[in-house]
Amino acid sequence: MPNHFLPEKAQLWHRRQLLKLGLVGVGLTGATLGVQRLASKSRSQTIVKIPPLPQDAPAVNPSFHPMKMLRDFDYGTVKEEKGRKIREFRIIAGTSTVQLNSAVSLVTWNYNGRIPGPTLRATGGDRIRVIFLNNGGHAHTIHFHGIHTAEMDGVKPVGNGKATIYEFDAEPFGVHLYHCHIAPVTRHISKGLYGMLIIDPPQKRPPADEMVIVMGGYDLNEDNQNELFAFNGIPNYYMEHPIPIYQNQLIRLYLLNLIEFNPVATFHIHANFFRIYPTGMTIKPTGESDVITMGTAERHILEFAYPYTGKYMFHPHQDAIAEAGCMGHFDVISPA
Numbered sequence: 499m500p501n502h503f504l505p506e507k508a509q510l511w512h513r514r515q516l517l518k519l520g521l522v523g524v525g526l527t528g529a530t531l532g533v534q535r536l537a538s539k540s541r542s543q544t545i546v547k548i549p550p551l552p553q554d555a556p557a558v559n560p561s562f563h564p565m566k567m568l569r570d571f572d573y574g575t576v577k578e579e580k581g582r583k584i585r586e587f588r589i590i591a592g593t594s595t596v597q598l599n600s601a602v603s604l605v606t607w608n609y610n611g612r613i614p615g616p617t618l619r620a621t622g623g624d625r626i627r628v629i630f631l632n633n634g635g636h637a638h639t640i641h642f643h644g645i646h647t648a649e650m651d652g653v654k655p656v657g658n659g660k661a662t663i664y665e666f667d668a669e670p671f672g673v674h675l676y677h678c679h680i681a682p683v684t685r686h687i688s689k690g691l692y693g694m695l696i697i698d699p700p701q702k703r704p705p706a707d708e709m710v711i712v713m714g715g716y717d718l719n720e721d722n723q724n725e726l727f728a729f730n731g732i733p734n735y736y737m738e739h740p741i742p743i744y745q746n747q748l749i750r751l752y753l754l755n756l757i758e759f760n761p762v763a764t765f766h767i768h769a770n771f772f773r774i775y776p777t778g779m780t781i782k783p784t785g786e787s788d789v790i791t792m793g794t795a796e797r798h799i800l801e802f803a804y805p806y807t808g809k810y811m812f813h814p815h816q817d818a819i820a821e822a823g824c825m826g827h828f829d830v831i832s833p834a
């Protein structure tokens with residue numbers, strides 16, 4: 499059937515070229531084989547190698563280093579009480595000025611001096627205890643997503659200079675979040691008071707290079723719109739300092755969208771597809787895509803491995819959000 503969008507000659511030339519190269523009809527089979535080979539490779543892997551930290555990737559301050567934060571998990575101090583495993587975490591709300599780019603510095607509100615706050619990690623069935631000190635100058639709280647009593651829901655204001663303890667069972671397993679719940683919550687979140695809570699399934703997931711990316715926005719002029727966006731606190735950090743990952747090694751990405759004011763944000767990776775574990779609450783993936791849509795506070799586990807070396811972008815496919823700071827690169831390097 500003739501293609502009326504191409505002049506006949508161009509069409510013929512095109513087909514002849516393909517025949518000459520032996521490409522007509524084999525493309526699909528080749529691609530399918532590639533995906534299967536990659537899947538079996540990444541599943542059978544048992545030893546995980548982490549690429550060295552890029553020397554030129556800067557810290558914002560000693561507790562806020564976006565390149566280290568990717569793979570930095572806080573397992574708390576483990577204690578045994580009445581035969582029960584307790585994981586005790588300490589979080590301090592504070593205020594610090596952060597240079598978001600060469601032109602903009604912002605007085606942020608944050609947990610433990612970093613945005614997002616520490617990635618807290620426990621296993622389903624543990625008991626979580628969070629000792630919270632508010633040095634933030636305003637009333638703040640920590641509201642955790644999960645299952646707990648009303649008393650532990652983190653909506654009761656904790657005044658400046660005051661402390662409280664939140665304690666609850668680690669359930670259900672999945673990727674969850676925590677954030678301040680003082681009104682206006684949009685302001686307390688967008689100034690930086692949020693973080694991730696990972697509850698691992700008791701049976702554990704297979705070995706992988708695991709990392710955390712939290713998407714956030716900054717409303718610089720208090721007009722209820724974001725002027726800047728960021729992965730892990732600093733706009734364009736992973737664009738300027740690509741994340742090194744090893745070729746063919748399974749990446750398990752814990753992803754959270756905590757952008758206020760924009761109702762949804764997507765996440766897209768270039769030149770690859772990821773397996774999706776919705777809210778991290780499944781052991782098996784439920785689908786596969788190269789773009790996923792999240793409302794505010796939605797989060798997922800995404801798994802993928804890159805078959806080819808090189809630099810690959812990741813960003814929301816709302817390109818206005820990407821172009822205002824939510825842009826990054828994976829630098830896929832050979833493990834040899």
Ligand SMILES: [Cu+2]
Binds near residue numbers: 638639679680691
């Ligand atoms: Cu607050």
